[in-house]
Amino acid sequence: RKEVEQDPGPFNVPEGATVAFNCTYSNSASQSFFWYRQDCRKEPKLLMSVYSSGNEDGRFTAQLNRASQYISLLIRDSKLSDSATYLCVVDTGRRALTFGSGTRLQVQP
Amino acid sequence: NAGVTQTPKFQVLKTGQSMTLQCAQDMNHEYMSWYRQDPGMGLRLIHYSVGAGITDQGEVPNGYNVSRSTTEDFPLRLLSAAPSQTSVYFCASEGGFGQETQYFGPGTRLLVL
Numbered sequence: 001r002k003e004v005e006q007d008p009g010p011f012n013v014p015e016g017a018t019v020a021f022n023c024t025y026s027n028s029a030s031q032s033f034f035w036y037r038q039d040c041r042k043e044p045k046l047l048m049s050v051y052s053s054g055n056e057d058g059r060f061t062a063q064l065n066r067a068s069q070y071i072s073l074l075i076r077d078s079k080l081s082d083s084a085t086y087l088c089v090v091d092t093g094r095r096a097l098t099f100g101s102g103t104r105l106q107v108q109p
Numbered sequence: 110n111a112g113v114t115q116t117p118k119f120q121v122l123k124t125g126q127s128m129t130l131q132c133a134q135d136m137n138h139e140y141m142s143w144y145r146q147d148p149g150m151g152l153r154l155i156h157y158s159v160g161a162g163i164t165d166q167g168e169v170p171n172g173y174n175v176s177r178s179t180t181e182d183f184p185l186r187l188l189s190a191a192p193s194q195t196s197v198y199f200c201a202s203e204g205g206f207g208q209e210t211q212y213f214g215p216g217t218r219l220l221v222l
Contacts, residue, residue, distance in 0.1 A: 044213050
């Protein structure tokens with residue numbers, strides 16, 4: 001079983017739609033959680049950290065469920081520029097990250 | 110600040126050749142790491158370092174060596190390249206406790222024939 005699992009997609013949605021991604025992790029000792037964004041053939045960049053209380057950054061909302069060991073990302077009012085691969089990332093405290101294989105989002109006009 | 114820089118951007122090697130992928134950061138970050146990314150696999154950790162003089166193995170260390178003689182630099186050495194090492198390699202750095210954002214370099218695309 002992979003340490004971090006994501007639905008690879010692709011998720012094809014129209015502009016303005018709301019889309020949600022989920023991610024599950026296997027290590028219950030995981031301490032920190034993140035969503036990274038990766039554009040085609042580019043390096044990953046931090047989108048947002050995920051906190052137990054849930055957090056929001058503009059159109060993006062991230063939530064963490066420690067009991068069920070899953071993380072979610074909600075994108076509201078999708079823009080064409082949101083098209084990318086979204087990586088679920090977990091830190092078990094070793095100061096190095098475990099990445100999911102990513103969920104591809106394509107926002108269509 | 111240049112952030113995290115990597116050289117070269119592209120490299121073609123023949124099986125058995127050796128080479129060093131360079132990584133440097135100018136943010137005075139203690140933590141640095143190397144990942145490889147293969148299609149459908151996500152990023153996998155090769156080696157990481159929590160400070161100068163300290164390195165440790167990640168998930169897929171075989172065939173790679175690292176050293177950390179300075180805070181700024183963290184080179185990755187391929188000892189004897191194999192076609193299975195064809196991949197995109199990313200270097201990353203992190204400021205440490207309270208600054209957990211990892212900053213990635215632009216990557217090195219390596220093809221081993």
